Each structure stands twice: as structure tokens, then as C-alpha cells.
Amino acid sequence: xxxxxxxxxxxxxxxxxxxxxxxxxxxxxxxxxxxxxxxxxxxxxxxxxxxxxxxxxxxxxxxxxxxxxxxxxxxxxxxxxxxxxxxxxxxxxxxxxxxxxxxxxxxxxxxxxxxxxxxxxxxxxxxxxxxxxxxxxxxxxxxxxxxxxxxxxxxxxxxxxxxxxxxxxxxxxxxxxxxxxxxxxxxxxxxxxxxxxxxxxxxxxxxxxxxxxxxxxxxxxxxxxxxxxxxxxxxxxxxxxxxxxxxxxxxxxxxxxxxxxxxxxxxxxxxxxxxxxxxxxxxxxxxxxxxxxxxxxxxxxxxxxxxxxxxxxxxxxxxxxxxxxxxxxxxxxxxxxxxxxxxxxxxxxxxxxxxxxxxxxxxxxxxxxxxxxxxxxxxxxxxxxxxxxxxxxxxxxxxxxxxxxxxxxxxxxxxxxxxxxxxxxxxxxxx
Amino acid sequence: xxxxxxxxxxxxxxxxxxxxxxxxxxxxxxxxxxxxxxxxxxxxxxxxxxxxxxxxxxxxxxxxxxxxxxxxxxxxxxxxxxxxxxxxxxxxxxxxxxxxxxxxxxxxxxxxxxxxxxxxxxxxxxxxxxxxxxxxxxxxxxxxxxxxxxxxxxxxxxxxxxxxxxxxxxxxxxxxxxxxxxxxxxxxxxxxxxxxxxxxxxxxxxxxxxxxxxxxxxxxxxxxxxxxxxxxxxxxxxxxxxxxxxxxxxxxxxxxxxxxxxxxxxxxxxxxxxxxxxxxxxxxxxxxxxxxxxxxxxxxxxxxxxxxxxxxxxxxxxxxxxxxxxxxxxxxxxxxxxxxxxxxxxxxxxxxxxxxxxxxxxxxxxxxxxxxxxxxxxxxxxxxxxxxxxxxxxxxxxxxxxxxxxxxxxxxxxxxxxxxxxxxxxxxxxx
Numbered sequence: 012x013x014x015x016x017x018x019x020x021x022x023x024x025x026x027x028x029x030x031x032x033x034x035x036x037x038x039x040x041x042x043x044x045x046x047x048x049x050x051x052x053x054x055x056x057x058x059x060x061x062x063x064x065x066x067x068x069x070x071x072x073x074x075x076x077x078x079x080x081x082x083x084x085x086x087x088x089x090x091x092x093x094x095x096x097x098x099x100x101x102x103x104x105x106x107x108x109x110x111x112x113x114x115x116x117x118x119x120x121x122x123x124x125x126x127x128x129x130x131x132x133x134x135x136x137x138x139x140x141x142x143x144x145x146x147x148x149x150x151x152x153x154x155x156x157x158x159x160x161x162x163x164x165x166x167x168x169x170x171x172x173x174x175x176x177x178x179x180x181x182x183x184x185x186x187x188x189x190x191x192x193x194x195x196x197x198x199x200x201x202x203x204x205x206x207x208x209x210x211x212x213x214x215x216x217x218x219x220x221x222x223x224x225x226x227x228x229x230x231x232x233x234x235x236x237x238x239x240x241x242x243x244x245x246x247x248x249x250x251x252x253x254x255x256x257x258x259x260x261x262x263x264x265x266x267x268x269x270x271x272x273x274x275x276x277x278x279x280x281x282x283x284x285x286x287x288x289x290x291x292x293x294x295x296x297x298x299x300x301x302x303x304x305x306x307x308x309x310x311x312x313x314x315x316x317x318x319x320x321x322x323x324x325x326x327x328x329x330x331x332x333x334x335x336x337x338x339x340x341x342x343x344x345x346x347x348x349x350x351x352x353x354x355x356x357x358x359x360x361x362x363x364x365x366x367x368x369x370x371x372x373x374x375x376x377x378x379x380x381x382x383x384x385x386x387x388x389x390x391x392x393x394x395x396x397x398x399x400x401x402x403x404x405x406x407x408x409x410x411x412x413x414x415x416x417x418x419x420x421x422x423x424x425x426x427x428x429x430x431x432x433x434x435x436x437x438x439x440x441x442x
Numbered sequence: 443x444x445x446x447x448x449x450x451x452x453x454x455x456x457x458x459x460x461x462x463x464x465x466x467x468x469x470x471x472x473x474x475x476x477x478x479x480x481x482x483x484x485x486x487x488x489x490x491x492x493x494x495x496x497x498x499x500x501x502x503x504x505x506x507x508x509x510x511x512x513x514x515x516x517x518x519x520x521x522x523x524x525x526x527x528x529x530x531x532x533x534x535x536x537x538x539x540x541x542x543x544x545x546x547x548x549x550x551x552x553x554x555x556x557x558x559x560x561x562x563x564x565x566x567x568x569x570x571x572x573x574x575x576x577x578x579x580x581x582x583x584x585x586x587x588x589x590x591x592x593x594x595x596x597x598x599x600x601x602x603x604x605x606x607x608x609x610x611x612x613x614x615x616x617x618x619x620x621x622x623x624x625x626x627x628x629x630x631x632x633x634x635x636x637x638x639x640x641x642x643x644x645x646x647x648x649x650x651x652x653x654x655x656x657x658x659x660x661x662x663x664x665x666x667x668x669x670x671x672x673x674x675x676x677x678x679x680x681x682x683x684x685x686x687x688x689x690x691x692x693x694x695x696x697x698x699x700x701x702x703x704x705x706x707x708x709x710x711x712x713x714x715x716x717x718x719x720x721x722x723x724x725x726x727x728x729x730x731x732x733x734x735x736x737x738x739x740x741x742x743x744x745x746x747x748x749x750x751x752x753x754x755x756x757x758x759x760x761x762x763x764x765x766x767x768x769x770x771x772x773x774x775x776x777x778x779x780x781x782x783x784x785x786x787x788x789x790x791x792x793x794x795x796x797x798x799x800x801x802x803x804x805x806x807x808x809x810x811x812x813x814x815x816x817x818x819x820x821x822x823x824x825x826x827x828x829x830x831x832x833x834x835x836x837x838x839x840x841x842x843x844x845x846x847x848x849x850x851x852x853x854x855x856x857x858x859x860x861x862x863x864x865x866x867x868x869x870x871x872x873x
Contacts, residue, residue: 026770030793109815115804117814124826125796205826226657226827247849254851339457361844362461365556373546373847382855383548383843384540384865395555395636396657397828400843412814412831413792416804418678420685424813434815 014196018126018153018203020183025125025151027181033100036147039178040096043143044089046174050166051085057166058135065159080135080163088139095147098386101404102149105440111432112424114417118441122411123149125205128197130219132211133157138167141208142185144387146175148407153197153204155188165189198223206407208390213317228406230393232317232343233263235375238334238360240351241272245279247372248350249286252323254374255348257290261319263391264346264368264378268314268324270334273299276327280304283325292321299327314341331360339365344393346370346378346400367393367400413441445627449584449634451614452557456582458612460554464531467578470609471527474574475520477605481597482516488597489566496590511566511594519570526578529817532835533580536871542863543855545848549872553842554580556636559628561650563642564588569598572639573616575818577606579838584628584635586619596620629654637838639821644748659837661824663748663774664694666806669765669791671782672703676710678803679781680717683754685805686779688721692750694822695777695799695809699745699755701765704730707758711735714756723752730758745772762791770796775824777801777809777831798824798831844872 047054058080065078107119127150131137138156145152156164168187176182188194197204198219207227209219216231237255239248255266271279276299284304287294295309306325313324314337328334331349338347346368349360354371361369368378378401380388385403392398398406423430478485489511496509538550558581562568569587576583587595599618607613619625628635629650638658640650647662668686670679686697702710707730715735718725726740737756744755745768759765762780769778777799780791785802792800799809809832811819816834823829829837854861 026766026794026796029796030790111808111813111815115808221655224652224655226825228827244849250849250851254853258852258856335457357846359461361842363457365457365460366842368843368845370845371847373845373850374852376852377542377546377845377847377850378843382542382852382863384542384863394657395840396659397840399840409826409828409830411792411797412799412809414799414801414804414808415788416802416808418675418681419804419808420681421689421805421807421813422685425689432813432815 014188014193015200015203017183017186017188018197018200021126021151021153021186022203024181024184025123028151028184029102029123029125029149031149031180033102035179036100036149037096039146039175039180040092040143042174042178043139043171044092046170047085047089047139050170051082054085054163054166054170055081058163061160061162070159074133074159077132077134078159084136088136091140092143095143095387098147098404101147101408103441106410108437108439108441110435110437111414112419112430113433115419116415116437118413118415119410120413120441121408124407124409126151126153126203127407128153128204128207128225130155130194130207130209130211131157133159135160135163135167137210138164139171142168142171144389144404145407146180146184148404150407151184153186153188155194155197161189198225201225210390226397228390228392228394228398228402230263230343230345230391233265233345233391234267234315234317234341234343235264235346235348235378236268236270236338236342237266237348237350237375238270238328238331238338239272239275239279240331240349240353240356241274242352242356243272243275243350244352245275245282248279249283251348251350251372251374252283253286253290255376256287256292256323257321258374258376260321262376263317264375265319266323266348266375267316267318268326268341270326270328270337271300272331272334273327273329276300277303280325287323290321292323295322295324297326300325303327317343331356335360335363342366345391346375348373348375445619445624446631446634448617448619449557449628449631452582452584452617453634455612455615456554456556459582459615460533460556460580462580462611464533466610467531467580468527470577470606470611471523471574473605473609474570474602475523477601478516478520478570481601482513485516485594485597485601486512489594492591492593501590505564505590508563508565509590515567519567522571523574526574526818529578529835532578532839534872537841539868539870539872541866541868542845543850543861544864546850547846547868549844549846550841551844551872552839555838555840557582557584557634558838559584559635559638559656561586561625561638561640561642562588564590566591566594566598568641569595570602573599573602575820575835576838577611577615579835581838582615584617584619586625586628592620629656632656641821657828659821659823659825659829659833661694661774661776661822664696664776664822665698665746665748665772665774666695666777666779666809667699667701667769667773668697668779668781668806669701669759669762669769670703670706670710671762671780671784671787672705673783673787674703674706674781675783676706676713679710680714682779682781682803682805683714684717684721686807687718687723687754688752689805689807691752693807694748695807696750697754697779697806698747698749699757699772701757701759701768702731703762703765704758704760707731708734711756718754721752723754726753726755728757731756734758748774762787766791766794773797776822777806779804779806
């Protein structure tokens with residue numbers, strides 16, 4: 012089967028996925044839970060083979076850890092499925108209801124997008140999570156996982172497909188791609204695929220974004236800033252800098268650059284340096300910062316680097332405007348924080364920062380679907396359209412306009428005795 | 443100035459556009475009204491020069507009519523601006539408000555997208571309309587109009603820029619592109635431009651969609667269907683077919699293909715043919731249709747053609763499923779209508795039709811921003827993400843997450859004595 016055949020089948024299945032009731036979808040998710048438990052041995056065996064090969068290829072221990080899919084991980088994945096079942100059905104939610112004229116009712120109703128292409132890293136639990144998010148939202152999905160997990164992924168995809176077919180889901184709603192060439196083929200299939208969600212390294216996501224006309228949801232970089240205003244509480248600022256940088260360095264919402272207002276720089280920089288160095292953070296400062304504390308000098312490269320490590324860059328800014336210009340130039344529109352005691356300055360910062368998540372007096376690390384209470388996280392987006400910041404199931408949704416008439420013709424609303432529109436809110440959902 | 447310089451300046455201006463108050467924006471719109479009236483002579487003179495040249499190049503009369511921008515058209519444009527001033531500010535609308543924990547408040551707030559690139563046909567009124575929609579929504583805009591209107595557009599863009607600068611709008615918020623090469627350059631500037639809106643012929647819009655990684659909002663084709671179910675009221679069905687096809691043939695929401703359930707085809711086709719031919723509509727039928735009425739036979743080409751003319755194709759479908767398969771194969775996801783007396787069949791049709799506007803017992807011609815009560819229309823979209831169907835100002839908006847804390851750190855929500863999140867609706871807007 013070519014990738015085009017697979018995608019074409021997926022598009023056909025998407026039509027029927029979109030029409031499934033919440034009950035059928037939740038039943039299918041339950042079937043997946045049962046099937047994962049029932050086939051634990053096969054899954055673990057396939058995963059051990061992947062692990063063996065990975066060890067033979069001297070994969071890094073953190074990568075091996077992520078690749079591992081044992082009984083505990085299966086249990087975790089099933090718990091994730093159970094909480095997804097408990098979520099409300101995101102399909103057919105009425106977003107607007109308007110009477111256009113007597114007996115002519117317009118509804119804006121949430122609907123699945125269609126076919127989602129997801130390319131993800133070598134974590135087999137990601138396959139279960141992504142497939143189930145697409146199912147719950149009534150979408151069909153084409154999946155491509157990391158090659159190291161190919162054996163585990165093949166087994167998981169087959170188990171999920173079989174389990175959901177038994178629950179009356181349409182054949183082909185879940186397709187598995189196997190090679191890099193398959194991905195290249197997929198990026199050309201804009202006729203069949205409605206949205207691509209790439210997960211992985213910056214370079215990889217950027218590559219996907221630059222090589223397809225299919226809309227892409229995601230983020231390449233996460234260069235997050237913490238701006239310490241001249242009216243900041245110094246202790247709070249230092250604590251937020253340490254939390255943003257050190258609480259977990261390897262993630263996209265970690266703070267990478269700290270901006271300090273010039274007026275308070277000489278007071279804040281020494282204790283900030285001490286606090287960061289206590290956590291073994293290497294500091295790279297702008298010229299002005301280097302004049303106040305003894306740190307390595309930052310280059311332009313530093314301002315545009317997502318370290319994902321115990322390194323931070325510090326810049327002294329002459330004003331909030333200069334800090335914002337730096338953020339809007341070098342930032343990635345992910346998460347940017349201001350520390351200040353003045354609310355109007357915080358709101359002005361939010362208005363002027365071109366960023367998905369604008370925070371005031373809290374850590375950049377809060378930028379996360381779970382912490383935001385989204386129920387399930389599809390990913391984090393730095394897009395300027397559709398969905399921005401942490402994206403829940405609503406990121407997999409679009410809407411349909413539904414107009415219900417009684418034989419209404421447009422000719423009656425034109426010319427001499429034209430009827431006019433009432434445009435009156437209906438205050439009731441589509442049903 | 444290169445297009446890159448223009449776009450880079452536009453992006454800088456977009457930051458400040460996004461922070462403008464409703465008052466400043468409405469004041470700027472009023473200044474445009476005054477300036478258009480004050481400079482009527484200059485505008486009309488420039489337009490007459492464009493018209494003269496167009497006549498010299500033997501442009502079609504309908505094109506000349508659209509190109510004309512006289513005192514009446516200026517008045518119309520100004521009336522459009524006045525009604526835009528009266529609309530609510532779409533910026534900073536609170537879409538969600540959630541307490542994450544005591545003193546840690548999350549808001550989802552509507553925000554402008556940033557830089558919009560709009561390529562439009564040879565109608566100078568389109569320039570005024572698009573520029574003002576972008577202004578009202580706090581976006582910056584790069585415009586490219588039809589080359590026939592180049593002189594008028596240059597004058598209009600200068601008048602609008604000058605008027606809005608006097609009202610404190612940032613320099614460069616409106617940029618005018620002049621050549622086709624400029625457009626090609628613009629399509630590569632994904633670093634500066636957040637959304638492209640192309641208006642014009644199918645081939646043109648398709649060309650834009652295929653040649654940029656910048657998100658595109660719009661529609662290429664408008665192949666709209668009317669499906670007459672076996673449970674349809676025959677008179678209503680025929681009236682809706684005539685209205686959908688004939689009320690205005692040259693528009694994207696006109697009906698191009700009529701599908702008739704086989705069981706009622708022999709009863710409906712003869713009077714349908716008579717009614718359409720009375721309006722001088724040429725009919726092209728599938729084999730089965732040709733067996734029941736004397737019409738020209740349709741080819742595959744017909745099913746995928748947006749006639750925009752007094753021509754319609756008719757297909758007899760063995761079932762609603764077959765009709766839906768035809769719609770989902772050949773349709774453009776614009777507007778598709780079912781005529782039936784059974785509500786559950788109508789809802790099933792809506793669930794299974796992969797289309798922006800799914801209508802029941804009314805004309806496809808209702809698919810329009812004004813008729814839908816959107817206040818202002820940005821365009822009609824067949825996209826599967828961001829905005830679908832008739833798009834109002836909300837199509838020029840995205841949102842920002844705003845988190846307001848009191849020094850909250852993520853470290854406190856991890857480990858042994860982790861605090862938990864309350865995720866409690868706040869029931870108040872961001873302010």
C-alpha cells in the first residue's frame with residue numbers, strides 16, 4: 012500500500028469518524044484499554060526487541076529510558092485513556108445560535124478537523140496518547156513514530172486498530188507510517204491531510220514546517236524570557252528565575268534568557284548570580300551585565316539559543332521597551348514573563364509581547380496543558396492562527412455552520428420588497 | 443525599499459497595533475472617512491487615469507465597472523467604515539478565566555494575529571475595506587491590488603496611511619505592494635507574515651496556496667451541491683434549486699450540482715428541468731438523468747467544475763450515502779444543502795458532509811457573512827483549521843494566555859508535598 016492509498020483511506024474513514032457518537036467513541040477507548048492489558052506480553056516482547064537493538068546501536072541512556080514500554084508504562088497509558096473517556100465529547104458543541112429570520116436558524120457547531128498527521132519521538136506511550144486524542148475528537152490519524160520504536164509501534168497500532176474495529180470504528184481511521192520516505196510523501200498529500208503535528212527537536216520541527224503546504228501545529232523553539240522590571244520584588248524575581256531555569260531544564264517552557272531593568276541591575280545581578288550558580292547554572296551576560304558581575308560574555312548566538320541545559324543568558328535592558336524589543340526579536344513566541352509590582356506595567360507588557368503565553372509574577376514553567384487545566388494536551392503551539400500556547404482537544408477541532416430553513420430562498424431578501432434579517436440570538440444549542 | 447524591508451517594518455508596527463485601544467482605532471477609522479471625503483478629487487482623478495488605460499487595453503465592461511471608484515463608491519466605502527466603527531472591539535475579549543490555585547489566575551484573551559498579507563482583485567473599494575478590517579482588529583497589513591487599479595490604490599493607500607498616522611497609528615502598519623514579483627517575494631516571508639488572504643480566481647488562489655508555507659485563508663473553488671432526498675417536498679426542492687443556481691450565478695455560493703434520490707428522480711426531474719430551462723439554465727445530466735429527461739450528458743469534468751454561469755449538472759444518486767460520497771469527492775467543502783422532510787436525515791447529512799456550510803431546506807446562496815450576521819466579512823474559507831465558511835473579524839484574531847500570579851513557582855507543585863491545582867472557573871473577564 013502506498014502512502015497515498017493509506018492517506019486516501021484515512022480521509023474516507025475521517026468522514027465516518029466525525030459522525031460517531033460520544034458513546035461509540037468512549038466504548039472504543041475502553042476496548043483499547045482492555046486490548047492493551049490483554050496483549051501485554053506481545054507488547055513487552057516487541058519492546059524488548061526494540062530495546063535490544065537500540066542498546067546494540069549504543070543509544071543514550073535517556074533515550075533508552077523513553078523507549079522502554081513495560082507493564083508500568085502500559086498501566087500509565089491505560090490510566091490516560093480512562094481520564095480521556097471521562098472528558099466531555101468535544102464534537103457538536105454549539106458555539107453560536109442565531110435566528111436569521113422566522114424559521115431560518117443558524118448554528119455554529121464544533122466538528123473534527125479530519126485527518127491529522129502526527130510525527131513523534133521514540134516514546135511508544137506517545138502513540139497510544141495521540142491515537143486516543145484523535146479518536147476522542149472524531150479525527151482520523153496518520154502516525155509516524157521514532158524508528159527506534161518501530162517494532163513496538165507496529166504492535167501497538169495493530170492492537171489499537173483491531174480493538175477499535177470491534178467497536179465499530181471505520182477501517183483505516185489509524186494509519187502507521189514506517190519510514191522517513193513515508194514522511195516525505197505524507198508532507199505532499201495536502202489533498203488528504205488537514206493538519207500536521209510534529210513533535211521532536213527544533214531542527215526537525217522547523218524542517219517539517221518549511222517543507223509542506225499542509226498547516227502545521229507546533230513549536231520549533233522555546234526561547235522563553237523572564238523580564239525583571241525596575242518595580243520588581245527582588246526576592247520574588249530571583250526565585251522565579253531559578254524556578255524557570257532549573258525546575259526542569261530540558262523542556263520548552265524553561266527560561267533561557269533573563270532581562271533585568273538597568274536601574275535595578277546592580278542590586279539584582281549579584282544575588283541572582285549566586286542563586287543560579289548554587290544550582291550549577293552557567294551564566295552568559297551582555298556587556299553591561301559583565302560590568303556588574305563576573306560572568307562569561309554572551310554573543311548574539313546566545314540570544315537565539317534554546318539551551319535546554321543549565322545555562323542561562325542575562326541582558327541588562329535600559330527600559331521595558333528595550334526588553335520587549337529583545338523578546339520580540341529573539342523570542343519564539345512561546346512564554347514570556349514579567350516580574351513587577353505594577354499591574355499596569357504587567358498588562359502593557361502582555362499587550363506588547365508577541366507571545367502565546369504572557370505571564371506576570373509566576374514561573375515560565377507553568378506553560379503546560381495539564382497545569383492550564385486543559386484535560387488533555389495535544390502539544391504546545393507558537394502558531395499565530397488556529398491554536399496558540401498549550402493546546403487541548405479543541406486544537407483538533409474546527410466548526411461547521413448549520414443553517415436550518417423551511418424552504419427559504421435568497422431571492423426573497425433582494426429587490427424591492429426584500430425581507431430583512433432579524434439576526435436574533437437563539438439561546439439554545441443545535442439539536 | 444525591498445519587500446523584506448516593508449514586511450519587517452509591518453511586523454514592527456503590528457506589535458503596536460495590537461496594543462491600541464478601541465478608541466484610538468475608531469478615531470483612526472473616522473480620520474480615514476474624513477480624509478477620503480477631503481481628497482475625493484485626487485482619488486477620482488487617479489481612478490479616471492486607471493480607467494482610461496484600462497479602456498485602452500480593451501478590458502471587459504464588467505471589469506471596468508468594478509474598477510470605477512467615483513463619488514458614489516467613495517460614499518459607500520465611508521458608510522462601510524462607519525458601520526465598522528460601530529462594531530465592538532474584537533481585541534481583549536476574555537474567552538476563558540480559570541483559577542489555577544489561590545492567587546494564580548489564567549485568562550485566555552483574544553488578540554490580533556499580527557501581519558496579514560492580502561492580495562485582491564481590481565476593485566479599489568476592496569483596499570479601503572481590507573485595510574479598515576485589519577485596523578479595527580489591531581493587525582498590520584500588506585496589500586496588493588489588481589494592477590489595473592494601481593494608480594487608484596497608490597493614492598488610497600497614501601491617504602489612509604497619512605490619516606491614520608495623524609491618529610497616532612504606528613508608521614508602516616499598512617504597506618502597499620506594487621508588482622507580481624512583490625507578491626512572489628511576499629510568499630517567502632513567513633518570518634514576517636502570519637496569514638495570507640488571497641481573493642480572485644480559483645486558479646490564482648490555488649497558485650497562492652501551493653506556493654507558500656504561510657497559512658492561507660480563503661477558498662479556491664465553490665462547487666456547491668443541492669441534494670434532493672427521497673423524502674423531499676418536491677416544490678420546495680425545485681424552488682431551492684432555481685434560487686441556488688439562478689439568483690446570482692457568478693458567485694462562489696451558487697449551486698453547481700443537483701443530486702436527486704433515485705426513487706423520486708422520475709417525478710422530480712421533468713418539472714426541475716422545466717423550471718431551470720425557464721431561467722435559461724443549460725443542464726448536463728448523468729447517464730441515469732439522461733434516461734429520464736432529454737439533456738446533454740455530463741462528463742467527470744462537469745462534477746469538478748464551478749460554472750459560475752447558467753449551467754448546472756444533475757446526478758441521480760441511489761442513496762443518500764452515494765450523494766454524500768459524490769459531495770465529499772467532488773465538492774470543495776464550501777456549501778452543501780439537503781432538501782428533506784426528515785430532520786434525522788438532515789442531521790445525518792450534516793454530520794457526514796465534509797463541508798463548511800451544511801444547510802437543510804434553504805438555498806446555498808445564504809452562505810455569506812452579511813446574511814450570517816457577522817457584521818463584517820473578511821472572506822469565505824474552505825480551510826479545515828482556524829476559520830471555516832463565512833469569516834468575520836474573528837478570522838483575523840488569535841488569543842493569548844495570560845497568567846497572573848503572586849510569585850508562584852512550579853517547584854511547589856512537584857515532589858512529596860506538591861500543591862495541587864484547583865482549576866476553578868473565575869467567572870470574570872481579564873482586566
